[in-house]
Amino acid sequence: METTAEEQLIGPLLLARGTIDRSSALRADGRWLEQAWSDPTTRVLVIDDGHTLVRRVGDEVRAVLYAPADAPPGPRYLLGVEDGIAYFAVAAPLPGVPKGEVNGRVTFAMKLGDTPDGKPVAAGLRQVGGLLGDRDAGLLVYAVAIEAWHATHEHCPRCGARTEIQAGGHIRVCPQDASQHFPRVDPAVIMLVRDERDRCLLARGPQWPKGRLSILAGFVEPGESLEHAVVREVAEEVGITVANPRYLGSQPWPFPRSLMLGFFADAVTTTLRLDGEEIAEARWFSREELLEALQSGEVRLPPPVSIARRLVETWYGGHLSGDW
Template sequence: MEFSDTLLGPLLLSRSAIDRSAALRGDETWLEQAWAAEKTRVLLVHDGSTLLRRFTDGAALVLMSPAEAPDGPRYLLGVDDDGVPYFAVRAPLPPGESAGLRSAAALLDDRDAGLLVYAVALEAWHDTHEFCPRCGSRTDITASGHVRVCPRDGSQHFPRVDPAVIMLVHDDDDRILLARGPQWPEGRMSVLAGFVEPGESLEHAVIREVMEEVGVVVTAPRYMGSQPWPFPRSLMLGFVARATTTELRPDLDEIAEARWLSRRELAAQVESGELGLPGPVSIARRLIETWYGEPIPEPGE
């Protein structure tokens, strides 16, 4: 199988339509004025979810003015081309329809998808970094939610992102390798993935992870695209790689089963319901469909 040189293109969680406006995060005068402005829009975020308004052909975030927003930690998300500032406030959601990224991202436009990914990622970081790793003191939120400062030792702590490679492995017989983690239900499979280790390049991480997880040697890892995955703080870096060996020796602590599939086998197993693929918001699904050549319909579609 020869892959096109074309990258994956826009991914559902990689979209954005605002300027993150980093230079404004420490401008207290501007922040006060922005929070007082009626045009400013605020989204609420709580445990990775927000309020949603559904339509027949999609959905939109429920945005409110600062005067309508409840008290809570406040994060500046940026400013759009019309000069409208956007903030997220971390607070319990009032009654109404709510949704998280996995279910909402495919329904939202570029602006709303980018705002929600950003807000969820910041909330997840703050939720797990309340205390200084040096001395254990509770840290203070500064820079509009983009820095935490220890009041005891003065150390600054910034939002953390964990790089992870995710790779579609193919062989010379035009098959791809799919696998299932031990915690996944029977029939649900995806491409391989793993975190990048300290002092390691992305390409070496691809080769190492495939060998460790299924015992297959791969060569020529090629970058295809990236997507934030704030569950809680990963950045998924997509690759394709060619297998030079095909015997599968899964590490049973990591992989419950693995199999090689041709296009015909993949389509038949998805249609029958024997095989469940990753959801449409994932880069894994896009990698599989790039190899397949077109979108793969779910059973009954």
Template sequence: MEISEGLLGPLLLARSTIDRSAVLRQDTAWLERAWAEDRTRVVLVRKGETLVRRHEGGSDLVLLPPGQAPAGQRYLLGVDATNIAYFAVHAELPEISGAEVAGLRQAGALLGDRDAGLLVYAVALEAWHGTHEFCPQCGSRTEITAGGHVRTCPQDGSQHFPRVDPAVIMAVYDDDDRILLARGPQWPEGRMSVLAGFVEPGESLEQAVIREVLEEVGVTVKAPRYLGSQPWPFPRSLMLGFFARAATTELTRDPEEIAEARWFTRAELLAALESGDLRLPPPVSIARRLIETWYGDTLSGDW
């Protein structure tokens, strides 16, 4: 299988123009000065959503000066090339004329590089803070430190850092250059994607690819090849994309994981999309990139 170079641009949720400025997170004086500056900009985030303004050709985040941002947990996102600081604030989203509420799935593909990077970062931090309020060692309520990148226990002094769960996602193809797509039991008929699964402790990424495919559909794969990675903060995954060639093609589904699995030629895939019998993951996903890279062109037919 030849990978189409024209489809290997940046993954839509792996774009950013902001320096994360980790050294500044411990500088409380700088953080306060940055928050007091009128040119500092704030992205609001609530349950994975924010405010955006649509325009012809895309969308922009609604970025507020600190003085207009509602009170809430504050996280430093970084500094741009002109030394403008960006923060996220976890707060209720106010009504703003011309703005609408959207999440990454709706707006991620429409945002520019800067805004896509800011939003995926803000959503990931919000999700982590929402589930790590208490110390896992003693149960005390933790405090937000380091510009929102550490939670510190005031009782035992332990520090806790944002969690990222690595998951492999793989386009499996066979010697006849067919691609394997599958549907989870919770998905409606017609909605299909490539296989994916979490990396287990003590396991390499390549081992996870081989294990997950065998467990889910009974297919043995070989020679996993890495495509790229993309944050997927729903709530805290990092998706690591692979291609893998099938050494066997007979499908034996795990019914708890897979409701339907099928091999597609390019002609069969296109026909199913055109008839409406098949819908693919949204363009913002790495799953869509894997499928389109195998196909050799962009496709329509979103979930």
């Protein structure tokens, strides 16, 4: 199963750009972890419900990183090492952000533009993931994912006892039965379906407003291959048969714990029969029709930070405007 030359992804997958060494061998070394935390060169990313602080520095957007002595108290997780510097995340309220303000950052891009250089602003991955540099984007994706796992896995699924954090935040251990529990990742396929006329299929769920379209996606079921998941999900959601699924790339999507696996697939049938619970609208688009719909405002695409946008642009053959 190979991609053709015209099916090489356009542009980077913006949430798959991490640069640090995750240094998994160091997680179980308690002495090293304490020494690293005591090192003033260590840097700490504070994470609160999927948000962190960023600041504008000239034309760049950077994550606000603290020395350990300046970081607020809270559970800490080793993110890795780069150029001899250790990076941790701490789950705690963001310094200087009033309670209740973190989840209200829906106008981040506008606020950042109005903010003087150097002033910290609270932001989430959807808002800032594509603006950060490679290192900081990778740190934030990692921190968001591991914070979300800890927040929902505080108790042992066997006996209900409160588990303890070990291995630099990468294991929770039950004090009652000694069972170990590891961060969970949910694989999901996301596929751009194209027909024999090279039209692209776009759809929206009933929870989305009219005009907000994307490609199809769904979780992989137990005992199922990725390719079978592509075929099954398309048939379930829009009632068409696809063949020849071709893998193009993957990207973490920690909302809260997905790993998106991107595919192209060829439609064998084209008559749509929608699953009304999951799909409210689905349409075939030629490149010309999609461009016209975007320019008129009739259609809006997922943001560039998503793998869905990259797959649509790869099919189209260039970058497009019209974000959600």
